[in-house]
Amino acid sequence: MNRPLLEVRELRKYFPIRGGLFRRVVGQVKAVDGVNLQLVAGRTLGLVGESGCGKSTLGRAILRLQEPTSGQVILSGEDITALPRQALLAQRRQMQIIFQDPYASLNPRRTVGQAIREPLDVHRIGTLAERQQRVTELLDIVGLRDSVRDRYPHEFSGGQRQRVGIARALALNPALIVADEPVSALDVSVQSQVLNLVARLQREHGIAFLFISHDLAVIQHVSDEVAVMYLGRIVEHAPAASLYREPQHPYTQALLSAVPVPDPARRRQRIVLAGDVPSPARPPPGCAFHPRCPRARDRCRQERPELASTAGAPAGTRVACHFPGTEDRETD
Amino acid sequence: MNHPTPLLALRDLVVEFDTMAGRVRAVDGVSLDVFPEESLALVGESGCGKTVTALSILRLVPQPPGRIAGGSIRFDGRDLLALPESGMRAVRGRDIAMIFQEPMTALNPVFTVGAQLGDVIRRHQRLSRREARKASLALLEQVGIPEPGRRIDEYPHQLSGGQRQRVMIAMALSCGPRLLVADEPTTALDVTTQAQVLEEIRRLQAEYRMAMILVTHDLGIVAETCTRAVVMYCGQVVEAATTAALFSRPHHPYTVGLLDSIPRLRETRLAELPVIPGRVPDPLQLPAGCRFADRCPRVSAECRVVSPPLVATADGGLVACYHPHP
């Protein structure tokens, strides 16, 4: 077993809620509430969940783009949560981020070539000529012509801009890229182009990805492993093939069954969940999923289930549920 | 096929926008029929003109910069484009209702749900305030709002996205329309909430015996919700068919490419997703001939000369292509 490239231990990120006359802290939004994850070099971990479940905050807290409230992030054996700011900058070379919105993440006044070169400039890597050469290489890797380097972001389509964002993230040869909904803003007909690119980069360049998305079909296409998040916690983590074939957590099952299937001949059993996702400011006690769970019993309302392996589940599967399993059990 | 007369018939609809870069034809000669009680999907990628087509039906295209520049829209035999604005107002809400992607923009933040719903009801029926409140409560219950007695006195921001969309649906249904135009009604919602709301829309459509146009970019939603579908590309209809036929035997190369390339849940992961190369052309620099030609694997010289007309297929659908898949 390889030592993980990335290890996240009991990571928490709380946002204070202020109120009243003196803007005192009256509560906490527990956006990330005790997450444990490992990611092996060169592999892709898909992180899936609905809006507000904390997946973007988790991605940003891992990179310390948002300071974690507590917990550890260990990258290549070094605890980056303990690093002073200056040392963190050096570590950042190893980890990059790609954002959902390719429009917002590029400076409109800098050419595409400048945008891609910027990380090399910041870290003072090589001579100017070498940096320019690297930009040419990067453009080639993401499938853009070299001639586009002198053009500005507004002249590009969403898919092309996302390629520029990817080229920029690749500039420093990172070991890890956090990709936060990188195809959600793209047209359906270009999503698959970008997904193929991500899969190829992982294969050919050995980059590990933390790939964040709300779309289970997109996650399936790029991931070796999948973690499902609900209200700030991982509720299931498994090898991708097992998770899609034999989901163990009732929330994973509901999520999978809710995806509309583009095949009118296939009529499926759908698990329609009652109600909405509760506010992360007031997560339900016990298992946070219990108010919507078809299997909930007294124990679920009182005791929080920990992420653990479970008898009968495929190897490598861990699930946070008192009553895990593939078939819908009776709730007596 | 033996169809009844259409409830709604669009013929050669043209809608233009004046933009800083020039005049854009967002909808360029769209013809389609909607039959009573059917659910028709209007599907295509961002910017292909779905929303503008939908807005045209209610004459809600913002003017300026937009205008309906040609064609006709007949509803139940009446020419909607010839109606005075007052006549059109009567049609909206009473005959045709619309729901939008983002319910928050369509709801007024300073009035309670009950006040807004009651208002809409009283616009079309002569009811006292009390009666309107009773009718509102019944509607909220109908669209599956939990605790309607409490929700009715809440403000839109106090509701979740799914509940707001249900309120919009309640408003749309309040006057018993014969046609519901739903523009991406669940796109802003999470997948589990989307499943709930779509379930509700399907149930209500059957119960109210309405026809529906569902605008969406999601082929999964088309397959699960609609009986027929119209595929648009660059402001034009490229294919129309029953949902069953469209998915089992697509004819247009664009439809084929789209069905192949969308990420979907699979038994096993593919090494490589099939792709449609290139991208949608700039609406200001449309190519001559077929607008899909630059991305099309079946293109020939002929395709680049004259735009292919929409013609009938052997299985009762329509396709605009010189070399359709059999």
Ligand SMILES: Nc1ncnc2c1ncn2[C@@H]1O[C@H](COP(=O)(O)OP(=O)(O)OP(=O)(O)O)[C@@H](O)[C@H]1O
């Ligand atoms: N108010 C407007 N001013 C200028 N152009 C507009 C306006 N509204 C729409 N358009 C243009 O009309 C074309 C069609 O837009 P439309 O909104 O109908 O697309 P759509 O198919 O609904 O896309 P989406 O899936 O993104 O909702 C686009 O090129 C768009 O830029």
Ligand code: SF4
């Ligand atoms: S008309 Fe020609 S270019 Fe257009 S879709 Fe058909 S084969 Fe392709």
Ligand SMILES: [Mg+2]
């Ligand atoms: Mg639209």
